[in-house]
Amino acid sequence: MDSSWQRTPLYAAHLRSGARMVPFGGWEMPLHYQGILAEHRSVRERAGVFDVSHMGEFLLSGPAALEFLQWITPNDLARLRPGRAQYNWLPNAQGGLVDDVYIYCLAEDSYLMVVNAANIRADWDHLNGLAEGFAGRGLTLQDLSAATALLAVQGPRAASSLQEITDTDLSAVRKNGVIQAAVAGWPVRLARTGYTGEDGFELFCPAESAEALWAAICVLGVTPAGLGARDTLRLEAGFPLYGHEFRPDRSPLTTHYGWVVKDKPWYAREALLAAPREPHLVGLLPQGAIAREGSSVYRGDELVGEVSSGTQSPSLGRPIAMAFVRGEAGPLEVEVRGRRVPAQLVRLPFWPPSPH
Amino acid sequence: MNVPENLKYTGSHEWVRQDGADVTVGITDFAQDQLGDIVFVELPQPGQQVQAGAQVAVVESVKTASDIYAPLSGTVTAVNPALAETPELVNRSPYQDGWLFRLSPRGGGEDLLDAEAYLALTRDA
Numbered sequence: 001m002d003s004s005w006q007r008t009p010l011y012a013a014h015l016r017s018g019a020r021m022v023p024f025g026g027w028e029m030p031l032h033y034q035g036i037l038a039e040h041r042s043v044r045e046r047a048g049v050f051d052v053s054h055m056g057e058f059l060l061s062g063p064a065a066l067e068f069l070q071w072i073t074p075n076d077l078a079r080l081r082p083g084r085a086q087y088n089w090l091p092n093a094q095g096g097l098v099d100d101v102y103i104y105c106l107a108e109d110s111y112l113m114v115v116n117a118a119n120i121r122a123d124w125d126h127l128n129g130l131a132e133g134f135a136g137r138g139l140t141l142q143d144l145s146a147a148t149a150l151l152a153v154q155g156p157r158a159a160s161s162l163q164e165i166t167d168t169d170l171s172a173v174r175k176n177g178v179i180q181a182a183v184a185g186w187p188v189r190l191a192r193t194g195y196t197g198e199d200g201f202e203l204f205c206p207a208e209s210a211e212a213l214w215a216a217i218c219v220l221g222v223t224p225a226g227l228g229a230r231d232t233l234r235l236e237a238g239f240p241l242y243g244h245e246f247r248p249d250r251s252p253l254t255t256h257y258g259w260v261v262k263d264k265p266w267y268a269r270e271a272l273l274a275a276p277r278e279p280h281l282v283g284l285l286p287q288g289a290i291a292r293e294g295s296s297v298y299r300g301d302e303l304v305g306e307v308s309s310g311t312q313s314p315s316l317g318r319p320i321a322m323a324f325v326r327g328e329a330g331p332l333e334v335e336v337r338g339r340r341v342p343a344q345l346v347r348l349p350f351w352p353p354s355p356h
Numbered sequence: 357m358n359v360p361e362n363l364k365y366t367g368s369h370e371w372v373r374q375d376g377a378d379v380t381v382g383i384t385d386f387a388q389d390q391l392g393d394i395v396f397v398e399l400p401q402p403g404q405q406v407q408a409g410a411q412v413a414v415v416e417s418v419k420t421a422s423d424i425y426a427p428l429s430g431t432v433t434a435v436n437p438a439l440a441e442t443p444e445l446v447n448r449s450p451y452q453d454g455w456l457f458r459l460s461p462r463g464g465g466e467d468l469l470d471a472e473a474y475l476a477l478t479r480d481a
Contacts, residue, residue, distance in 0.1 A: 020392070036418040037393040228392070228419055290396055290416055312395040312418055319396075337398075337414065337421075 008053035009149050009210040017224050025118030027054040029227050036228035040314040043196055043233055044351075047155035048225035049217045052202075053210060056120035056145040058127065061110045063138035069103065069111060072130050074272060076262035080105045085176045085193055089252055089260055090115075090126060091268045095275030096248040098126045100240070104178045104191060112144075112189075112204075116242045120145055130267065149210035153217060154200030154225075154233075161220045162201060166190075170201075184216035195230065197237025197351055235309050235320065238283065238349030244293060244309045245322060251275035254324065256348055279305050279324040283350060284343040286310070286319045289336035291343065296335040297323050307334060313350060320350045357478065358385040360451055364427075364465065365474035371451065372427045372468060375458065378434075379465075381427055382455040383415060383446060386478045391417040394446045399435040399457055406432060408464055413456055415446060427468060430461035 005028040014021065019030035030051065032039060042048045060069060069077050075088040082105050090098040099119040104112040115123045124143055131139055153162055159170045168181040168190070178191040186209040194200040205213055218224060231241070240246050240255050253261070254277050261272065282305075284291070290312050297305035310321030321334065321343070333340040347354065359365075364372040369387035373380045388394065396416040406412045406426040413424035435457045438445055446454035469477065 031419070032392060035393045037395075232418060289398075290421065292421065312416070314418070 006054070008051055009207040010051045010053060010214055013211055013214050014051065014224075017218075019224075019226060022227070024227055025054065025116070027117055029054060030224075032226040032228045033224045036226070036232060037314050039223055039225035039229035040232050042223035043155045043198055043225055043229060044315055045156070046221075046223070047153060047157040047161050047200075048223045048229065049214065050152040050154065050225050050227075050230055051149075051210075051214070052152050052230075053149040053207070054117035055150055056115040056117060056123065056143070057148045057150070057204065058113045058115065058124070059110065059142040059144055060113060060127075060139070061142070062140045063109055064134050065109050065111055065139055067137075068131065068134050068139050070264065071133075071266050072127070073101075073103075074261040074264075074266060074269070076264055077103065077105070077111075078264075082107050083178055085178050085191055087260065090123060091252070091272050092126070092248055093268050093271055094249070095251050095268065095271040095273075097242070097246045097250075097252050098248065099123050100242055100246055100252070102193060104189075106178070106189075114150070119242065147207055149205050149207045149213075151203045151205070151210070151213060151217065152194055152196075152200060153203065153222060154194045154196040154198050155222075156199060158198070158200040158222075161222050162217070164220055165216055173201075175199075184213055186213055188213070195237075195239060196233040197239070197349065198233070231309075232311055232314055235311055235322065236313055236315055236349065236351035238322070238351075240281070240322075241309060245281060250324075251277055253277050254279065255281040279326040281308070281348075282323055282325050283346040283348040284310075284321040284323050284332065284334065285346055286321055286334045286336070286343045287341050288319075289334070289339070289341045290319045291321045291323075291334040291336050291341075295321070295323075297325055297343070298333045298335065298340060299327065299330070304332070315351050316353065322348070357389070357475075358451070359471045359475045359478075361471045363451070364468035364470065365477075366425065366427045366468060367477060368425050370424060370427050372465070378458045378460050379428060379430075380455050380458050381424075382450055383424065384474070384478075385450050387422075388447050388450045388454070391415065391420070391422055393418050394443045397436075397439040397443045397446065397456065399439065400432045402432050402434060404432045406430060406459065415443075415456075424456060426459070428459055428461040428464050430459040432457055433460050434458040
């Protein structure tokens with residue numbers, strides 16, 4: 001593999017666990033260890049641990065931090081108290097997205113922003129560009145990405161497993177809560193967040209303690225899980241992924257995440273609200289073929305869209321796909337290797353399955 | 357990695373076994389390991405004429421779809437019926453239960469690799 005790929009502090013641990021390493025967003029990351037299907041099932045039925053240290057972390061602090069974040073994002077951070085986290089976007093001035101992010105309020109004037117690995121550079125430039133308007137107002141931006149490791153422990157047994165190695169009462173940490181805790185004796189910032197559609201925690205820790213924490217979590221019987229399972233899990237849960245569902249040249253209001261936008265003034269509000277909302281994101285159940293990213297979607301003979309993410313769903317045992325499609329009425333077909341197969345339109349998410 | 361001595365191989369990771377007048381075709385242990393969990397297999401139709409080197413089947417893992425090429429020209433005489441319901445047989449038993457299709461070949465096959473040559477090829481991969 002090209003030596004220019006970056007490695008997380010857990011690179012050696014992954015190799016020892018037999019990981020298949022692949023390039024991802026400029027990083028050399030584990031695709032799987034024992035296999036995507038087994039890792040996926042572990043997370044849905046028990047618990048798995050992911051190395052997501054490639055993701056970026058920025059600390060925004062100072063008296064103007066809240067006002068700055070309010071100005072550059074569409075969700076309302078005024079409601080966000082210390083110890084709470086919120087999903088949010090970094091829109092560009094054209095109504096598309098620079099990135100989608102999670103923002104953790106650590107204290108009154110201190111916010112931790114977690115960003116996608118492939119976008120760290122672009123996000124940092126974007127934030128610093130907008131921060132010029134706040135010069136002299138008390139705003140400090142710090143890129144903590146290189147010094148910070150991030151482990152995601154996800155699954156129905158995530159809490160009971162982690163509880164074995166921390167004195168902090170995890171039942172007191174609600175969804176989207178974030179606290180300082182000691183886990184296996186190591187200081188971590190522990191948040192009840194994740195990207196799998198399951199209960200779980202994300203542990204921010206200094207890069208130096210990542211290997212020891214990883215080992216302490218694996219010893220609990222938590223299954224190491226790679227980016228392959230992370231992708232199938234997020235797709236089943238209907239979570240958009242930057243570079244697939246979110247792009248600089250597409251409004252995020254084409255997705256089912258319109259709730260992110262709150263009624264408040266901010267810098268790109270008009271551009272975001274004015275951007276075209278068609279084609280829009282739908283869930284599809286292709287029949288008898290796995291439609292992958294780029295597959296064409298047809299209504300009759302008319303080309304009406306394109307698959308943005310598609311895979312075989314390990315939980316449902318059938319192909320699933322997200323696609324951007326023009327118009328509402330069906331029936332739809334997707335083209336796989338020159339052959340068109342029916343694709344039933346369904347509400348997102350795919351998992352957990354709706355009673356219908 | 358398992359590379360049985362009694363089989364012939366292609367550079368695109370198919371194996372070929374002489375079974376009477378027909379040949380049986382599958383993918384190698386190396387190929388199934390590289391692909392990971394196989395979740396879908398698309399096979400040719402019995403009776404279909406195929407050309408050596410032409411794409412005739414598709415094996416899909418969770419992550420990617422991989423084309424399978426005909427190692428010899430000929431007529432498809434059978435496909436593995438078990439793979440529709442249990443594609444993971446290709447992972448579990450690539451040389452036995454996970455076979456893909458059978459061909460009645462029209463000669464050829466001189467350029468297929470023996471086990472030693474195939475093993476050397478995977479070491480360079």
